[in-house]
Amino acid sequence: MNINMSAICDTCEVQTNMRVGMSNRDVQPFRFCCQSCGSPIDFTIGRNQGQGKDFTGARQIPARGPFDEKTNFVDLHLDFPVKFGKYVMGNTPFMMAIQQIGHDRLAMHNHRLNQLNALYKKQGEIQNLIRLYSGRDPLLFRIRVEKFLRTKLKSSKPQDINAGLYLLVSRVFEPFINVHSVKETVESYTDFLINLANRNRVKLDDFIDHLANTRFLRNVQLDGLELYPAVLDAELPLRPALFLDFDKKYEGGGLSPARVSTDKFNAYKDLYKDIAEVLNRQLVIVAGINNLLHRDDYNAFPDLGRKKQPTSLNDFADIPFGSKMDWLDNCWFYFDTDAVDNQLRNAIAHFKAEYDDSTQLITYFPKLEGLEQEKAQTMYFLDFMRKLLISFREMHYLHHLVKSIYYYRILIQKKDG
Ligand SMILES: [Zn+2]
Known part of the structure; x- marks a missing residue:
């Protein structure tokens, strides 16, 4: 799915049209720079699409599609590299990605993206587990890592604590x-x-x-x-x-x-x-x-x-x-x-x-x-x-x-x- 959006740059008052391809990540922060003045423009699409997009550096205005060729334009998609250039109807970032690597490979890429969509929310917890491993209390690390991985380590011996760490790292x-x-x-x-x-x-x-x-x-x-x-x-x-x-x-x-x-x-x-x-x-x-x-x-x-x-x-x-x-x-x-x-x-x-x-x-x-x-x-x-x-x-x-x-x-x- 794609959303067409338009915004006016706060710095130079020039309009940019955006075609935003949706990822499955539940929070999607985007950033690009105004092509007229180079100022950064940030916005986030959250769970409630269609609601406020939290623009900084620009203000959103109603988008009128199809876009013309004269107005500044950017394609955006978090999951793929996107092309620079003019607006071409139908050449969405997703379609371009399929053309580039094909359906089968895209499915493999998607598998990883789905893993990332779940993992990024646990970043704090993972960081803390790694901190615990490096700390002085291997037992506490064992308890927390067992809970996180939903598995039991064999013992609290150094080799099994190490095994827990590398299982964590391999999985994450x-x-x-x-x-x-x-x-x-x-x-x-x-x-x-x-x-x-x-x-x-x-x-x-x-x-x-x-x-x-x-x-x-x-x-x-x-x-x-x-x-x-x-x-x-x-x-x-x-x-x-x-x-x-x-x-x-x-x-x-x-x-x-x-x-x-x-x-x-x-x-x-x-x-x-x-x-x-x-x-x-x-x-x-x-x-x-x-x-x-x-x-x-x-x-x-x-x-x-x-x-x-x-x-x-x-x-x-x-x-x-x-x-x-x-x-x-x-x-x-x-x-x-x-x-x-x-x-x-x-x-x-x-x-x-x-x-x-x-x-x-x-x-x-x-x-x-x-x-x-x-x-x-x-x-x-x-x-x-x-x-x-x-x-x-x-x-x-x-x-x-x-x-x-x-x-x-x-x-x-x-x-x-
Ligand atoms: Zn600008």
């Missing part, structure tokens, strides 16, 4: 990930660790003791966990990014002129940076295992000749993210290099990214090898949210690696800290 974040791929990868971690132990148990145990005793493992786990509620909080602008999973023609990084119907780049750029930071540290664990695998010593990096190699894992931790990959020779973990765009990350970290609300275009100035690049790079907000999603997925895989190491520590090493 299912709409954001590729369930089968995560399941396969996670299962392979356990076998992989056991194989390493069979080859050289002492070295593996040394490595894991090192991670645990320096509290590196615990910190990277907790810092990663903290980001999960924030990702759930970003479910609105992530919806169009999730849609792109089903669009075979989408190529990440290319400019996709499509609009996200709710955008707050400034609110999400920090999340992207934080995910990249956790990934950067998770990579230390990947590197330690890689060194064990190839050289039987977690501190031993390959000799690449051209550069001075890190002398230890600690040394490696301080290397900038972009250069870390160089030291992962023949890596056991297939790292999606698209997951983190180091140039974008640096630009965001150093406030070198500008955002144009009305076109949803991000302009950033990457620094390469210490040199300021004059040439700007651009990316649409939708592509940015896609990158955020892919980075989150990569972090999620490695978060499970941390879990597997914990299981190894508890069940095989028989240590619990």
Whole structure:
């Protein structure tokens, strides 16, 4: 269903016509910018459609359809990327989405959207559960998580408390990930660790003791966990990014002129940076295992000749993210290099990214090898949210690696800290 609406911008008094496609989310906050003056216009459609739309930045007037071509026009839909451009009768965001991916794939997208429609209302509860896990009272976490998941944990032993946490995370974040791929990868971690132990148990145990005793493992786990509620909080602008999973023609990084119907780049750029930071540290664990695998010593990096190699894992931790990959020779973990765009990350970290609300275009100035690049790079907000999603997925895989190491520590090493 679509609603045609019209509003007059408070700033420049120019009219915009809107065709708003309805999602099944019971509260639908929209945001776009006036095409004449660039001022943001927000409105929310609640349960009581047809009642007040809570406009800010504009005032609603009666819509007279069909719309003409001369008046400013925007298509809006929370669940799909929508096209920029003029009003074409019948080319509703929903119809365009079907054309783009077909009925079957749209049904898969819808399945995730329905999950999100139920989950977003529990964001506070989920955040609190994750806080409880990180806190000092595992018993309280157990009681609350059992209630939330409607299941019983085996016991209050660390391995079962951990199982509760990962069941929570897996269930809640299912709409954001590729369930089968995560399941396969996670299962392979356990076998992989056991194989390493069979080859050289002492070295593996040394490595894991090192991670645990320096509290590196615990910190990277907790810092990663903290980001999960924030990702759930970003479910609105992530919806169009999730849609792109089903669009075979989408190529990440290319400019996709499509609009996200709710955008707050400034609110999400920090999340992207934080995910990249956790990934950067998770990579230390990947590197330690890689060194064990190839050289039987977690501190031993390959000799690449051209550069001075890190002398230890600690040394490696301080290397900038972009250069870390160089030291992962023949890596056991297939790292999606698209997951983190180091140039974008640096630009965001150093406030070198500008955002144009009305076109949803991000302009950033990457620094390469210490040199300021004059040439700007651009990316649409939708592509940015896609990158955020892919980075989150990569972090999620490695978060499970941390879990597997914990299981190894508890069940095989028989240590619990
Ligand atoms: Zn205006």
